[in-house]
Amino acid sequence: xxxxxxxxxxxxxxxxxxxxxxxxxxxxxxxxxxxxxxxxxxxxxxxxxxxxxxxxxxxxxxxxxxxxxxxxxxxxxxxxxxxxxxxxxxxxxxxxxxxxxxxxxxxxxxxxxxxxxxxxxxxxxxxxxxxxxxxxxxxxxxxxxxxxxxxxxxxxxxxxxxxxxxxxxxxxxxxxxxxxxxxxxxxxxxxxxxxxxxxxxxxxxxxxxxxxxxxxxxxxxxxxxxxxxxxxxxxxxxxxxxxxxxxxxxxxxxxxxxxxxxxxx
Amino acid sequence: xxxxxxxxxxxxxxxxxxxxxxxxxxxxxxxxxxxxxxxxxxxxxxxxxxxxxxxxxxxxxxxxxxxxxxxxxxxxxxxxxxxxxxxxxxxxxxxxxxxxxxxxxxxxxxxxxxxxxxxxxxxxxxxxxxxxxxxxxxxxxxxxxxxxxxxxxxxxxxxxxxxxxxxxxxxxxxxxxxxxxxxxxxxxxxxxxxxxxxxxxxxxxxxxxxxxxxxxxxxxxxxxxxxxxxxxxxxxxxxxxxxxxxxxxxxxxxxxxxxxxxxxxxxxxxxx
Numbered sequence: 001x002x003x004x005x006x007x008x009x010x011x012x013x014x015x016x017x018x019x020x021x022x023x024x025x026x027x028x029x030x031x032x033x034x035x036x037x038x039x040x041x042x043x044x045x046x047x048x049x050x051x052x053x054x055x056x057x058x059x060x061x062x063x064x065x066x067x068x069x070x071x072x073x074x075x076x077x078x079x080x081x082x083x084x085x086x087x088x089x090x091x092x093x094x095x096x097x098x099x100x101x102x103x104x105x106x107x108x109x110x111x112x113x114x115x116x117x118x119x120x121x122x123x124x125x126x127x128x129x130x131x132x133x134x135x136x137x138x139x140x141x142x143x144x145x146x147x148x149x150x151x152x153x154x155x156x157x158x159x160x161x162x163x164x165x166x167x168x169x170x171x172x173x174x175x176x177x178x179x180x181x182x183x184x185x186x187x188x189x190x191x192x193x194x195x196x197x198x199x200x201x202x203x204x205x206x207x208x209x210x211x212x213x214x215x216x217x218x219x220x221x222x223x224x225x226x227x228x229x230x231x232x233x234x235x236x237x238x239x240x241x242x243x244x245x246x247x248x249x250x251x252x253x254x255x256x257x258x259x260x261x262x263x264x265x
Numbered sequence: 266x267x268x269x270x271x272x273x274x275x276x277x278x279x280x281x282x283x284x285x286x287x288x289x290x291x292x293x294x295x296x297x298x299x300x301x302x303x304x305x306x307x308x309x310x311x312x313x314x315x316x317x318x319x320x321x322x323x324x325x326x327x328x329x330x331x332x333x334x335x336x337x338x339x340x341x342x343x344x345x346x347x348x349x350x351x352x353x354x355x356x357x358x359x360x361x362x363x364x365x366x367x368x369x370x371x372x373x374x375x376x377x378x379x380x381x382x383x384x385x386x387x388x389x390x391x392x393x394x395x396x397x398x399x400x401x402x403x404x405x406x407x408x409x410x411x412x413x414x415x416x417x418x419x420x421x422x423x424x425x426x427x428x429x430x431x432x433x434x435x436x437x438x439x440x441x442x443x444x445x446x447x448x449x450x451x452x453x454x455x456x457x458x459x460x461x462x463x464x465x466x467x468x469x470x471x472x473x474x475x476x477x478x479x480x481x482x483x484x485x486x487x488x489x490x491x492x493x494x495x496x497x498x499x500x501x502x503x504x505x506x507x508x509x510x511x512x513x514x515x516x517x518x519x520x521x522x523x524x525x526x527x528x529x530x531x532x533x534x535x536x537x
Contacts, residue, residue, distance in 0.1 A: 061431055089428075095447075096529065097449065097529075110442075111433075
């Protein structure tokens with residue numbers, strides 16, 4: 001992956017070129033969707049429910065095939081690049097029959113790593129997401145926020161180049177969500193992973209991202225994009241700043257315009 | 266009204282005591298009434314024996330009855346084990362190949378819906394007696410295991426399936442690490458049904474077989490005692506069958522609880 005962290009102007013972590021997706025029932029989820037994801041950036045896809053954001057993520061992950069266009073990788077690799085992508089779903093999606101450590105170890109186990117080799121990596125990843133004392137707990141014993149932390153740890157344990165997150169915090173309360181936002185940003189800054197984050201929350205998108213891509217409703221297309229130039233680390237002060245409010249207004253207006261354009265035939 | 270912790274504990278303790286005491290008391294009362302009716306009305310034992318006579322018969326005929334119990338339990342256990350292997354095995358096979366499922370599933374349904382009492386005489390013609398009895402126990406017991414396992418294997422969280430795909434899991438890994446664990450609660454549910462049914466299958470086949478000798482089971486003892494108007498022994502054998510059924514059910518419930526208590530909602534103890 002030598003090209004991934006290069007700083008040349010046209011470098012990308014992954015790119016969608018004119019990607020379309022029409023489901024068998026005739027619903028067009030994406031139409032000519034173009035996206036250039038830069039190495040190391042925190043990119044958010046912002047749009048109303050059902051605008052094809054999740055479909056775009058699934059296509060990038062190789063879980064769904066586009067009906068038109070293509071996905072490009074920097075070194076031309078095709079198909080599912082196992083172990084180089086982490087995926088966090090809207091629900092924690094944990095295996096209830098095994099412990100927190102067992103869940104986080106899953107990607108390593110599927111890659112054929114034995115338990116002895118996996119243990120230190122699992123422990124380090126749990127530490128990173130603030131779950132150090134919970135390795136032996138079962139998912140049903142955890143709160144919603146902690147389950148989501150396990151899910152994030154599982155996605156990070158392979159140290160993927162690309163982390164895809166599909167509205168991971170949508171079901172959490174605000175206090176938990178803010179805390180997870182902060183922890184996610186700190187993990188991202190430490191690891192230098194490229195993140196594509198899907199959300200329908202304007203505030204979340206502005207708080208987290210380098211760049212917000214606003215999408216139109218069905219079929220999903222890029223409506224506009226917004227660079228959030230505020231420096232990291234971002235914290236409570238940023239969340240209450242005029243700068244943040246200004247970006248949120250811009251993003252809200254863009255989202256409103258996008259929905260307007262989508263509503264027209 | 267808010268109750269103190271002590272009050273609540275006392276209440277739950279009382280509740281548990283009642284749950285044990287009430288059924289025992291009801292059973293004792295029923296037995297007492299039965300005994301009294303038999304004695305007061307002077308009903309002869311070949312019409313209806315009292316519970317005391319049944320108990321003494323159970324003790325005096327224990328050598329004969331215990332041997333028969335062992336025969337029936339062996340058949341039941343063998344039928345059950347084969348049903349679990351066959352049911353889970355077929356369900357996995359169906360899950361791996363649609364073509365096999367479409368081809369064979371109708372046979373499984375036909376085996377299930379045809380009354381076993383009607384099939385047993387035919388099996389006795391084609392198979393040696395012991396094998397025929399075992400086959401009956403198996404036919405009755407395997408379908409719930411098959412049906413439940415199939416349901417379980419198809420009930421895997423779609424996102425987890427996607428996750429396994431994302432990490433390039435092999436079919437074997439998906440089966441062993443995702444589908445079978447996810448199906449475990451369903452499989453155990455099937456086992457609970459199959460345990461009782463394999464006993465029923467064994468009994469039905471023994472009655473149909475109806476041959477005498479040292480190798481004959483409890484059901485045969487019941488039929489034989491009926492011909493001889495030895496009604497107390499009939500009751501004694503019947504009690505052994507009931508107890509065997511209850512023990513099988515409890516054993517499987519305990520197994521299910523032990524395997525699921527850490528993670529499945531059905532077995533986990535919840536604080537309220």
